[in-house]
Structure formats: C-alpha cells, structure tokens
Amino acid sequence: xxxxxxxxxxxxxxxxxxxxxxxxxxxxxxxxxxxxxxxxxxxxxxxxxxxxxxxxxxxxxxxxxxxxxxxxxxxxxxxxxxxxxxxxxxxxxxxxxxxxxxxxxxxxxxxxxxxxxxxxxxxxxxxxxxxxxxxxxxxxxxxxxxxxxxxxxxxxxxxxxxxxxxxxxxxxxxxxxxxxxxxxxxxxxxxxxxxxxxxxxxxxxxxxxxxxxxxxxxxxxxxxxxxxxxxxxxxxxxxxxxxxxxxxxxxxxxxxxxxxxxxxxxxxxxxxxxxxxxxxxxxxxxxxxxxxxxxxxxxxxxxxxxxxxxxxxxxxxxxxxxxxxxxxxxxxxxxxxxxxxxxxxxxxxxxxxxxxxxxxxxxxxxxxxxxxxxxxxxxxxxxxxxxxxxxxxxxxxxxxxxxxxxxxxxxxxxxxxxxxxxxxxxxxxxxxxxxxxxxxxxxxxxxxxxxxxxxxxxxxxxxxxxxxxxxxxxxxxxxxxxxxxxxxxxxxxxxxxxxxxxxxxxxxxxxxxxxxxxxxxxxxxxxxxxxxxxxxxxxxxxxxxxxxxxxxxxxxxxxxxxxxxx
Amino acid sequence: xxxxxxxxxxxxxxxxxxxxxxxxxxxxxxxxxxxxxxxxxxxxxxxxxxxxxxxxxxxxxxxxxxxxxxxxxxxxxxxxxxxxxxxxxxxxxxxxxxxxxxxxxxxxxxxxxxxxxxxxxxxxxxxxxxxxxxxxxxxxxxxxxxxxxxxxxxxxxxxxxxxxxxxxxxxxxxxxxxxxxxxxxxxxxxxxxxxxxxxxxxxxxxxxxxxxxxxxxxxxxxxxxxxxxxxxxxxxxxxxxxxxxxxxxxxxxxxxxxxxxxxxxxxxxxxxxxxxxxxxxxxxxxxxxxxxxxxxxxxxxxxxxxxxxxxxxxxxxxxxxxxxxxxxxxxxxxxxxxxxxxxxxxxxxxxxx
Numbered sequence: 001x002x003x004x005x006x007x008x009x010x011x012x013x014x015x016x017x018x019x020x021x022x023x024x025x026x027x028x029x030x031x032x033x034x035x036x037x038x039x040x041x042x043x044x045x046x047x048x049x050x051x052x053x054x055x056x057x058x059x060x061x062x063x064x065x066x067x068x069x070x071x072x073x074x075x076x077x078x079x080x081x082x083x084x085x086x087x088x089x090x091x092x093x094x095x096x097x098x099x100x101x102x103x104x105x106x107x108x109x110x111x112x113x114x115x116x117x118x119x120x121x122x123x124x125x126x127x128x129x130x131x132x133x134x135x136x137x138x139x140x141x142x143x144x145x146x147x148x149x150x151x152x153x154x155x156x157x158x159x160x161x162x163x164x165x166x167x168x169x170x171x172x173x174x175x176x177x178x179x180x181x182x183x184x185x186x187x188x189x190x191x192x193x194x195x196x197x198x199x200x201x202x203x204x205x206x207x208x209x210x211x212x213x214x215x216x217x218x219x220x221x222x223x224x225x226x227x228x229x230x231x232x233x234x235x236x237x238x239x240x241x242x243x244x245x246x247x248x249x250x251x252x253x254x255x256x257x258x259x260x261x262x263x264x265x266x267x268x269x270x271x272x273x274x275x276x277x278x279x280x281x282x283x284x285x286x287x288x289x290x291x292x293x294x295x296x297x298x299x300x301x302x303x304x305x306x307x308x309x310x311x312x313x314x315x316x317x318x319x320x321x322x323x324x325x326x327x328x329x330x331x332x333x334x335x336x337x338x339x340x341x342x343x344x345x346x347x348x349x350x351x352x353x354x355x356x357x358x359x360x361x362x363x364x365x366x367x368x369x370x371x372x373x374x375x376x377x378x379x380x381x382x383x384x385x386x387x388x389x390x391x392x393x394x395x396x397x398x399x400x401x402x403x404x405x406x407x408x409x410x411x412x413x414x415x416x417x418x419x420x421x422x423x424x425x426x427x428x429x430x431x432x433x434x435x436x437x438x439x440x441x442x443x444x445x446x447x448x449x450x451x452x453x454x455x456x457x458x459x460x461x462x463x464x465x466x467x468x469x470x471x472x473x474x475x476x477x478x479x480x481x482x483x484x485x486x487x488x489x490x491x492x493x494x495x496x497x498x499x500x501x502x503x504x505x506x507x508x509x510x511x512x513x514x515x516x517x518x519x520x521x522x523x524x525x526x527x528x529x530x531x532x533x534x535x536x537x538x539x540x541x542x543x544x545x546x547x548x549x550x551x552x553x554x555x556x557x558x559x560x561x562x563x564x565x566x
Numbered sequence: 567x568x569x570x571x572x573x574x575x576x577x578x579x580x581x582x583x584x585x586x587x588x589x590x591x592x593x594x595x596x597x598x599x600x601x602x603x604x605x606x607x608x609x610x611x612x613x614x615x616x617x618x619x620x621x622x623x624x625x626x627x628x629x630x631x632x633x634x635x636x637x638x639x640x641x642x643x644x645x646x647x648x649x650x651x652x653x654x655x656x657x658x659x660x661x662x663x664x665x666x667x668x669x670x671x672x673x674x675x676x677x678x679x680x681x682x683x684x685x686x687x688x689x690x691x692x693x694x695x696x697x698x699x700x701x702x703x704x705x706x707x708x709x710x711x712x713x714x715x716x717x718x719x720x721x722x723x724x725x726x727x728x729x730x731x732x733x734x735x736x737x738x739x740x741x742x743x744x745x746x747x748x749x750x751x752x753x754x755x756x757x758x759x760x761x762x763x764x765x766x767x768x769x770x771x772x773x774x775x776x777x778x779x780x781x782x783x784x785x786x787x788x789x790x791x792x793x794x795x796x797x798x799x800x801x802x803x804x805x806x807x808x809x810x811x812x813x814x815x816x817x818x819x820x821x822x823x824x825x826x827x828x829x830x831x832x833x834x835x836x837x838x839x840x841x842x843x844x845x846x847x848x849x850x851x852x853x854x855x856x857x858x859x860x861x862x863x864x865x866x867x868x869x870x871x872x873x874x875x876x877x878x879x880x881x882x883x884x885x886x887x888x889x890x891x892x893x894x895x896x897x898x899x900x901x902x903x904x905x906x907x908x909x910x911x912x913x914x915x916x917x918x919x
Contacts, residue, residue, distance in 0.1 A: 398708075410667035425712070
C-alpha cells in the first residue's frame with residue numbers, strides 16, 4: 001500500500017477583491033510612469049543623504065560607472081538592454097568632463113546631481129514591473145488549464161483522460177496552514193510574504209498559490225537571471241514581478257531597489273520577496289536572511305504611521321512566512337556543487353543557470369508523471385516586529401495582550417526616524433522569520449530518510465570531515481536496513497516531540513508504519529535526478545548513487561538538533 | 567543642568583532601592599526628576615521623613631513610589647536594579663504596564679535560571695542557554711519592551727556616592743538607548759561609554775564575580791600581588807571562554823565592563839564575593855560562610871551555574887570548576903590551589919588571532 005497524503009480539502013477560494021482594477025498591483029502599473037518617477041526622486045534624495053559631501057558623491061558615481069562597465073565586460077545577459085553600454089559610456093564621459101573642466105561650484109553640483117538622477121531613473125525603469133491584466137488572466141488560464149490536462153493525462157491512465165477534471169493542481173500542490181488568516185489580513189492591510197527559496201520554480205509556484213487562495217496578484221522581487229528563460233520571463237512579467245539584478249551591487253542601484261519595494265508596500269501593494277536572497281545552495285532552511293529588502297517593510301510601516309493623518313486608521317503591514325516543501329529540487333546537484341565549492345575554497349560563484357526552456361518542460365513532464373507532491377505551508381501573520389497578529393490584525397504579545405505597533409517608533413511620545421533602530425528591528429524580525437520557518441516547514445519522509453542516512457554515514461566515519469566523507473566512493477557506503485529503520489523511528493519520534501513543542505511540523509504521510517514511510521521516502525527523495533541520492537539495493541541495504549545530492553536533501557533537517565538521535 | 571528645567575523634562579524611573587539602585591537614582595536625579603520604586607510603605611515613609619535609605623542620602627528630586635503602574639505611566643525610561651533572583655518576578659509584575667515605547671536599562675549582575683520541573687540547581691547536572699538567561703533576555707521574554715540596555719562597569723556604590731571619578735558602560739544594540747543612558751548619567755565625575763555587545767557586557771558583569779571569590783581566597787591565604795596578577799589575567803581568559811560559549815563577543819570582555827570591573831572587584835575586600843573567598847581561605851566551612859552573611863553573594867550562584875554550563879558546552883574553566891569543588895564538594899582552598907598550580911595549561915592567550 002502506498003502512503004498517501006490526507007485527502008486535500010481541495011477547496012476553492014473566492015477572490016477577495018473581485019475586479020482586477022481594484023488590485024493595488026494594477027493601480028501601481030496603471031500609474032507606472034508616475035511611480036517610477038516617485039521612486040527615482042526618493043532614491044535620489046536618500047542617496048544624497050547618504051553621501052552628503054560632493055566628494056563622496058563623485059566617488060560613488062565613479063565607482064558605479066566602473067562597476068557597471070566591468071559587469072558589461074564580464075557578465076552580460078540576454079535580458080540586458082542593448083543601449084546600456086552607450087548609456088554608461090555617456091555617464092563616464094560626463095564625469096570625466098566634470099573633473100577635467102571645472103565649472104563654477106553651483107553648476108558642477110547641478111551637473112553631478114543630474115548624473116545621479118539619470119542613473120537612478122534608469123535603474124528605477126529597469127526594476128519596475130509591468131503588470132498587465134490581460135496577460136495576467138491569460139497566463140493564469142494557461143497554467144490552470146494545461147496543468148490540469150497534464151495531470152489527468154498522466155494520472156488517469158485511460159484514453160481520453162486528458163479531458164477529465166478528476167485531478168487539479170490542488171491535488172498536486174497542497175496548501176496548509178493559516179490560509180484563512182492570510183485572506184483576512186490581505187483585506188485589512190498590506191501583506192509582505194516571505195517564502196523560503198530552493199528552486200527557480202518557486203516563483204511560479206508561489207504565484208499560482210497566491211492566485212489559488214483568491215488573493216490579488218503580489219508584486220515580486222524576482223532575480224533578473226530568471227528573465228533569461230523566456231517562458232518564465234513571460235509568466236513573471238504578467239504576474240507583476242519587478243526585477244532584482246544581483247550583479248549590481250552599487251549603492252545607487254541598491255537604494256533604488258529598496259525604494260521601489262518600500263514605496264510599493266507603503267502604497268498598499270501586497271509584496272513578496274525571498275528573504276534568503278537566492279536559492280538555498282546548501283539545501284538548509286534559511287538561517288541568515290538578507291536584511292535589505294526586509295528593511296523596506298519596517299521603513300514603510302514607519303512612514304505610514306508618520307504620514308497617516310490623525311483620526312484615520314493607519315494601514316498595517318503583515319509579514320507572512322511561507323515554506324515551500326519539496327521532495328526534490330530540480331537544481332539540487334548544481335546547487336550543492338556551488339555550495340561545496342564555495343565552502344571548500346573561497347572562490348567566486350558565477351550565477352549562470354544551466355536551465356533553459358527545454359529543461360523546464362522536461363522537468364514539468366517528470367513533475368506530473370511521477371507521484372511527488374509539493375506542499376506550501378502558510379505561517380501565521382506577524383507584524384513588522386515579528387509579533388503574532390490575530391484575525392483582526394492586532395499585534396499580540398506573548399501573554400495575548402494587544403500591542404500598538406506604532407509605539408515601537410516612538411521616542412518621547414513622538415514618531416522618530418532612527419535608521420540604526422530600524423536596522424536592529426529588521427534584524428529582530430529576520431530572526432523571528434527564521435524561527436517561524438523551522439516551525440512551519442513540513443518534514444517529508446524523503447527529508448527524514450536523507451537526513452538519517454547521511455548522518456549515519458557521518459557517524460560511521462567520525463574521523464572524516466565533510467569533504468573527506470563526500471570524497472568516499474559511493475560503492476563503499478551501505479547501511480543495514482534494520483539499523484536504518486530503528487534510527488529513522490527514533491528521529492521521527494523526536495520530530496513528533498518538536499511538533500508538540502511547536503518547534504517543527506511534518507506532513508501527514510510521516511505518520512503510520514515506519515517501513516511504509518521509509519519506502520515513501522526512498523521513492524521520492526530526489527527521484528528526478530539521473531543519479532538517485534538514496535535507494536535500496538537488491539540485498540535490501542540502503543545505498544547512495546550521489547552522496548553530494550543526498551547531503552543537500554539531508555540539510556533540510558539541519559537546525560533542529562536531531563543529530564544526537566542518530 | 568539647573569533644577570529649574572528639571573520639571574519640564576519627563577521623569578525617569580528606578581526600580582529597586584538597594585545600594586546600587588539608590589546610587590543610580592542619585593546619579594539620575596542630577597538631570598531629571600526620579601521616581602524610585604520601593605516595595606513597602608514603611609520604607610517610603612522613612613524616606614519621606616529622613617530623605618535617606620540605609621545610609622544613602624537621597625537627592626531632593628527623588629520621589630519614592632510603590633505603584634508600578636504609576637511608575638510605568640509616568641516614565642518612558644526605567645532602570646530596573648533588583649537582584650537577579652527576583653528579577654523575573656519583578657518583570658512579570660511590571661510587564662502589564664509596559665509598552666514598546668519604554669526603554670529599560672537594567673543594572674543587575676546575575677543570571678536567571680529556569681529549571682525543568684522537579685529539578686533544583688543542586689540536582690541538575692548540566693545547564694544550557696535555554697535555561698540560563700541574562701537580565702536583558704528576561705526583559706525581552708517577559709515584556710514587549712525591545713529597547714533594552716544594561717549598566718555595567720566598576721561601580722562600587724560607596725565610591726560613586728563619594729563622587730570619586732568612575733566610569734560605566736551602557737550596553738545596548740540600540741544607539742538610541744546608549745545615548746539616553748549617556749545623557750542621563752554623565753557628569754564631570756562619571757564617564758559613560760557605549761557598547762553594542764549587550765549580551766557580552768552582561769556576561770562580563772556576571773562572570774567577574776567568580777574571579778572575585780578566587781581573589782578573596784588568595785587574599786585569605788595571605789598571598790600578594792604576584793598571585794593576584796596571575797589570577798586576574800587567567801581570570802580574563804576564563805571569562806572570555808565561558809562568555810563566548812554563552813553567546814558573548816570577545817570585545818565586550820576587554821573593556822570597562824570586563825577588565826575594568828574585574829580589577830575593581832578583585833581589589834575590593836568589602837565586596838560580598840571577595841568576603842566569601844576570604845572566609846573560606848581562613849578555614850570556615852562553606853555552610854558557615856553562607857550563614858554568616860545576610861545576603862547570598864551573587865558569585866556563589868554564578869559558580870554553580872557556570873560550572874554546569876561549562877560542562878554542557880565543553881569549555882575548559884579550571885578556576886570555576888575548582889571553586890565549585892571548594893564551595894560544594896568539601897575541597898579546601900589549599901588543595902584547590904595546589905591543583906590549579908599543577909593544571910597543565912600553558913598557552914597564555916588563545917582568543918585573539
């Protein structure tokens with residue numbers, strides 16, 4: 001018998017806002033031009049504050065041009081606009097002219113400001129998304145329709161099954177957790193959704209989840225590298241994504257990006273970003289979050305309190321952690337390679353993706369034909385300080401008393417702007433999000449078997465460090481089933497305990513007869529990879545064909561202190 | 567600052583009327599009106615009539631009060647200075663009246679222990695960070711206050727009251743809290759430094775108590791300055807190892823709150839911790855020592871806790887574990903010292919790259 005998930009309620013959620021024109025993201029894109037202007041202007045002001053003297057500003061500009069030209073020389077992408085070399089050449093020329101032929105003071109300063117403004121405007125334009133209701137609807141239908149067809153064709157093995165509606169995407173992708181609260185909060189305030197990130201598919205998956213929950217489209221911060229893949233680029237654009245270019249680390253770019261996110265949140269656009277920054281290379285649940293974009297939520301909330309006139313209810317921002325739980329990650333072997341080579345020796349990590357449209361289709365096909373489910377856990381809503389909120393959106397303290405979030409920004413009875421304070425708040429929020437991730441992440445049977453097998457091998461070779469262990473030939477690694485089974489049971493027990501303490505969660509399929517759970521785990525752990533990370537040989541022993549990838553899947557359960565139960 | 571403008575500024579609260587609490591209240595009263603929380607009515611009457619408490623004269627800007635709700639309502643900035651053993655209970659009482667705009671700067675040098683049911687500090691064998699908390703962590707756990715700081719450093723109440731030159735450290739991750747502390751405490755005789763390593767600074771203040779007991783013991787044995795020099799320098803190393811295991815950063819232990827406080831306490835024969843060591847070296851049994859003192863020295867508990875933490879985190883802490891034997895396992899000071907002098911550890915410094 002196969003261990004199956006508890007049957008999904010397969011509930012359809014009504015949209016919380018009927019018409020697309022009511023959606024904040026639509027409002028943003030309708031006034032796209034004004035919004036870009038707004039972003040550019042604010043970013044300009046912010047950068048001027050951060051680089052108050054002219055010398056500092058010129059240094060910053062020169063550094064920016066230099067870096068941009070280096071980037072264009074070394075690492076150009078298909079999505080890069082064709083006119084960019086011309087643009088930067090002109091900026092450089094203007095800067096050189098400035099230093100070579102000093103104008104009078106006022107004029108020089110004006111010229112410097114003009115250059116900065118030009119750069120910031122360009123960046124704002126690059127970042128800005130382009131949400132179009134028509135293509136949103138189209139993309140949505142496409143995903144719905146074809147996914148359903150594929151599912152039925154592959155699952156129900158009968159002629160004509162392709163036209164059946166027995167299975168929908170909801171059967172493939174389970175959404176669990178605080179769905180009702182999320183829908184409530186989205187009506188009352190602005191949602192900032194922060195999912196874990198392990199695969200390039202996450203962006204599309206989460207886009208679908210948002211739609212399936214009846215929520216209006218969110219604005220996304222999506223890596224620009226994704227736009228290299230045409231299919232994904234199409235979906236991303238239509239789903240309201242804005243572009244995050246991780247090659248650009250210069251101050252004007254980063255500030256413009258943060259301003260874009262912050263202003264959009266301030267204007268009430270539900271937003272989504274992956275706070276881990278990039279896909280988790282090691283396979284771990286995110287431990288360290290990037291604070292840059294997260295800080296824009298804090299800042300936006302402060303601005304809302306600052307700007308809301310008396311007597312009006314300030315709009316609240318709700319941070320919602322989400323974990324995406326997979327049996328497999330398409331890119332796992334490459335990700336773990338990256339991770340190991342970085343950890344092994346400090347070398348530069350190039351961000352090139354080996355996946356194009358063809359691989360994606362291959363993957364989708366496998367995804368639908370093999371019985372591997374994905375689950376999405378929606379966490380409880382938090383305010384920007386990481387306090388839980390109730391159904392009404394009130395922040396609660398540990399004793400369940402209501403807190404006024406505005407009070408966090410008060411000094412001496414006044415709302416004050418204190419950058420250092422808010423940085424600290426953001427850091428505190430990020431720690432809360434990480435704790436929530438661990439709490440809501442659903443442990444799958446595949447995570448369990450991967451974790452136990454790898455840890456048992458590590459224990460068999462106590463003298464070897466990680467790299468030594470990974471260098472062992474795979475043929476030498478084999479585990480006796482009875483021992484493996486016992487250990488799995490022990491670790492599973494501890495996961496149950498952690499769940500009781502509210503520190504972890506697991507899928508329904510983890511319960512039941514341990515042999516079946518192990519079987520389920522072995523069948524599913526990274527089952528799409530050419531070399532299976534874990535399987536049972538003819539003698540009934542547990543073996544691996546790819547220890548590195550096994551390490552990747554094992555890492556999902558690192559951070560729960562389960563090692564001592566091996 | 568003149569007294570005329572005092573009434574225009576919001577008052578500041580102090581909780582705890584022990585030696586250090588009243589001293590801090592007096593320091594604050596130079597800049598602001600101060601509400602001093604006193605637990606019982608009688609003491610309040612006494613203060614109102616005599617303007618003194620346990621020999622400390624009280625500044626006229628200090629108002630005694632025994633209503634925590636009122637204190638929290640009047641004061642956005644509060645200095646809780648109560649012994650660590652009562653700290654959590656006090657926070658539980660205060661917590662309902664606190665809001666996120668409050669700023670709490672505590673001055674308690676001790677640790678908070680939460681034990682599993684049925685266990686006591688004597689029976690538990692190992693302690694980890696889930697059970698051992700600093701005072702700022704207690705504040706964070708028990709209340710909604712996030713802007714938390716601590717006061718630490720060589721601040722012997724008597725010398726401060728006599729207006730001798732001294733310095734303190736305000737530690738907080740928030741620069742805002744540090745500058746509030748500086749503004750409220752600084753004077754021509756009192757220097758205030760800022761430090762962002764809150765946990766490290768708190769631990770420095772706690773861990774030095776261990777070394778203070780050892781200093782008393784050396785003194786009681788009649789040993790002189792060489793021995794003390796040895797103890798203090800090795801003490802710093804041990805404090806840093808223990809402190810890092812508990813989540814402090816090295817930096818915090820090298821400043822005024824670390825070495826500064828350590829040297830001061832190891833040279834002050836009147837401190838309770840020093841007295842414990844001294845009496846033990848004079849041949850008193852631990853039980854007699856505890857009974858001879860009206861209040862338990864924080865250091866005794868610190869030794870007990872840190873020995874168990876050291877076991878959990880597998881940190882070498884020879885001074886702490888030897889003192890543990892003296893205090894709780896009937897080893898004499900002389901035997902302990904013999905053991906330490908033979909301890910096979912000869913790397914001087916191993917925590918700075």
